[in-house]
Amino acid sequence: MHYSMMFLPTVRETPSDAEVISHQLMLRAGVIRKLTSGVYSYLPLGYRVIRKFEQIVREEMTRAGAQEVFLPTVQPAELWQESGRWTHYGKELLRFRDRHDRECCLGPTHEEVITDLVRNEIKSYRQLPLNLYQIQTKFRDEIRPRFGVMRCREFGMKDAYSFDTDEEGAEISYRKMFDAYNRIFTRCGLKFRPVEADTGSIGGSFSHEFLVTADSGEDAMVYCTRCDYAANLEKAEVPRPEQKQANAKDFLPLEEVCTPDVRTIEEVCAFLKVTPQDVIKTLIFNADGKPIAILIRGDKEVNEIKVKNFLGCDELELAMDDMILEVTKSPRGFAGAIGIKCRILADYSLMNMKNFVMGANKEDHHVKNVNFRRDFTVKDFVDLRAVQEGDVCPRCLSAMKFARGIEVGHVFKLGTKYSKAMKAHYLDKNGQEKIMIMGCYGIGIGRTVAASIEQNYDGKGIIWPMxxxxxxxxxxxxNVREESLAKASEALYQKLQGQGIEVLLDDRDERAGVKFMDADLIGIPIRITIGPKNLAEKKVEIKIRRSGEVKILGLAEVEAFIVNTIKEEM
RNA sequence: CGGGGCGUAGCGCAGCCUGGCAGCGCGCCUGCUUUGGGAGCAGGAUGUCGCAGGUUCAAAUCCUGCCGCCCCGACCA
Incomplete structure (x- = not known):
């Protein structure tokens, strides 16, 4: 491509509304332009990157045995009503009516469509397993799009869906995708990590997120410094402490104390001269309209997702004052387990506590020296807390570290969530009707490209991985006005293109400095500079964008060197 | 949806408080000079000051409503 012909608007100044580096550089380097909130156009340079990434995805999907399909964007409400997500998906699902007043939506994901397709065509175990994938635009009406293409409303996504006859088959399909994802992100030169994750509204039983490590990432993870355990913070488990037998002889007498206007853990500790480790926090939640009390040690925080998953409820939020009053007979700030009128869940952190402090379920009162069994009973201790600095690995008990990342891929074992709701059945060897086992596997295309920039840039601009x-x-x-330079450049351009190399020839009548700046900004891995001094000796200069390394090579050697360098970096 | 901010030339912004000629830098166009890290000089073009209404002799500026965008939170994966 001749640069002078290319639609490649670069910008010197940083647009004021771009917050993260990838967004700034994508705008400056002429990769994307915004149309409206959360909706972007890709310009020629950006679209080339997108297509190259998609190509890698296609190759690895094919290698893993998946077949590409192309699915509708506009989907009928009926399908979503069948899966139950018409009511559950919420406002992110953009709904509208067509001219016949039929309800429709723009596909935010395609489980319903693919399940419908497969259930209509696949009838026998002989036709399974099957893995179909698509690379398409999806739409989620995000509350607040941000970070450019990283969290937008309209976005390109690869989704693969697997259908198996049984659990073992589904495991194999999952593993194949897991491996394919590792290859894809490795090929792109990304530093990433697969982590255990919560399944969220997609549903299902088991899942891994692929996080590209970046401080600007929206996801937080923990990883073990010794074994390969890594998990999204939402999912990260805490090891179950060993339960020691409490000796009732150590129990001090229960004592109610007046604590006027003392509500928070800090206030309680200051007032009673105890540490947060001696206090139990009693949090009242509203779970689908029912009150539930969560007990947790004063220095820990509740992980609401764990609570939600344990209860299997749809909505979970901290209870309003009227609900608190109803179950504790006291205003906010004095809840405790003794005599409370609702179900109680206790976190692991309480397991070996004794003589602790908690609210008295009575205004301006707390109780001291509370003990299990004697004062109240807990059926079971559950992992309900958010992992904190200092927590150890749930698998090997070694130290764990925190990191942030950008979610670029997500693999789910769906089980029968959709196949059951939508009756995706097949006949097995014995003529028995069975439900297919599904998995789904997504990759955010634009987001991966943005994530790659987050990991590959410097003060001058983008540094694309080869x-x-x-x-x-x-x-x-x-200087293109010097004919010898122009001619030599054109000749080299033709020669390299003949080798199948993707070359941009900066034939603009611009000053050298401008061209160098643009070349750095748009991040082309190898620059060949053709100047009068070197050319007089039949030489050119090669500069590697990433390392800044400079080489002077004879015209005859250039081709071999470039071919070699590209091969090495792919 | 709650809180905050912004909207003036293609981009980045000043002007608004205290009403009185529509500005600056970059970019763009023309010419000359320059030509290995965002050139210099000279000349030039470009505005529904987000939209609508109101106050006023006079509104970018004050008032009301609306629209759009950004940030924080809630939400989502």
């Missing part, structure tokens, strides 16, 4: 670079080489004649 595998997804829009062009592998940029040829920069220092």
């Amino acid at each position: 595998a997804i670079a829009p062009y592998q080489v940029i040829i920069t004649p220092v």
